Amino acid sequence: MKVSNHIYKFFADYIYKHTGITYLEKDYYRLDSRFKDLMDFFELDSVDELYNKYKASISPDMHAVLINFSTNNETYFFRDKKPFKALTKHILPELNTKYPMGMLNIWSCASSTGQEPVSILMQLKDHAGKDFTRVNIKASDISERALSKAKVGIYNGLDIQRGLPITLLMKHFEQEGEENSWKISSDILSKINYFSFNLLTDSFPKASYHVIFCRNVLIYQDMDNKREILKNMFDALKPGGYLLLGNGESLIGISVPFEKESYDGLTLYRKPVE
Numbered sequence: 001m002k003v004s005n006h007i008y009k010f011f012a013d014y015i016y017k018h019t020g021i022t023y024l025e026k027d028y029y030r031l032d033s034r035f036k037d038l039m040d041f042f043e044l045d046s047v048d049e050l051y052n053k054y055k056a057s058i059s060p061d062m063h064a065v066l067i068n069f070s071t072n073n074e075t076y077f078f079r080d081k082k083p084f085k086a087l088t089k090h091i092l093p094e095l096n097t098k099y100p101m102g103m104l105n106i107w108s109c110a111s112s113t114g115q116e117p118v119s120i121l122m123q124l125k126d127h128a129g130k131d132f133t134r135v136n137i138k139a140s141d142i143s144e145r146a147l148s149k150a151k152v153g154i155y156n157g158l159d160i161q162r163g164l165p166i167t168l169l170m171k172h173f174e175q176e177g178e179e180n181s182w183k184i185s186s187d188i189l190s191k192i193n194y195f196s197f198n199l200l201t202d203s204f205p206k207a208s209y210h211v212i213f214c215r216n217v218l219i220y221q222d223m224d225n226k227r228e229i230l231k232n233m234f235d236a237l238k239p240g241g242y243l244l245l246g247n248g249e250s251l252i253g254i255s256v257p258f259e260k261e262s263y264d265g266l267t268l269y270r271k272p273v274e
């Protein structure tokens with residue numbers, strides 16, 4: 001596929017402006033498969049036609065489709081394992097000393113198709129005793145397509161094979177209609193409040209969350225956006241609240257006053273207890 005530089009730049013600039021996801025010139029080729037998906041979706045024969053369509057005007061639906069196709073929604077159950085264990089073994093006991101009563105608010109802020117919040121709740125249901133009932137969980141993403149799948153809570157054979165032990169499949173899912181299609185139990189799904197949220201442009205609530213899972217999303221952002229998002233995360237946490245980042249993500253080069261704690265080799269970022 002031969003694509004002119006100005007077309008790459010047009011889409012890369014639009015995606016950056018609306019999501020913060022950066023496609024540098026050397027990475028433009030990574031847009032090719034996105035263009036292919038968009039051309040199939042709109043039944044267009046060439047990238048030029050796609051460009052002309054978007055250049056003419058971008059309706060809210062066209063915007064949503066472009067965002068859906070330009071985000072990487074890669075996720076799986078119990079990704080990296082340690083954060084989920086740390087939640088029940090370390091974070092909840094710590095939070096319980098400061099917040100012994102009332103609800104504990106957890107936010108999965110780039111939840112993609114839902115495997116992360118579902119894993120959090122399976123972990124809590126199986127290992128947090130009565131704290132399961134104290135947990136209020138919100139989950140958000142910028143991709144409407146990912147959110148739609150998450151809200152339905154049905155996962156296919158491939159999803160199920162990724163990170164989900166068979167015992168938990170049997171315990172928390174029911175087979176749904178067609179073969180190899182599984183629905184998460186309603187006591188878990190109904191507990192998750194899914195909503196659309198753009199980490200770059202939406203307003204963060206102040207001092208609202210006890211725990212924020214912000215994993216494998218900041219890697220796509222440049223340093224300035226990362227700094228801004230992490231500052232907003234800090235403000236969105238309650239005193240003593242925890243931020244969990246993805247494997248390989250860190251606060252290096254960013255001066256937000258989190259305190260570091262370590263659990264089983266995992267770094268946890270904590271807002272100081274007042």
Ligand SMILES: C[S@@+](CC[C@H](N)C(=O)[O-])C[C@H]1O[C@@H](n2cnc3c(N)ncnc32)[C@H](O)[C@@H]1O
Pocket residue numbers: 018019020021071072073074075076079109110111112113116140141142143146197198199200214215216217220246
């Ligand atoms: C690679 S997935 C990570 C999913 C999950 N947190 C995990 O670790 O498995 C990254 C998610 O971030 C979302 N995303 C990208 N940019 C975003 C933004 N500006 N605001 C909110 N979500 C965003 C994408 O739509 C995608 O679903």
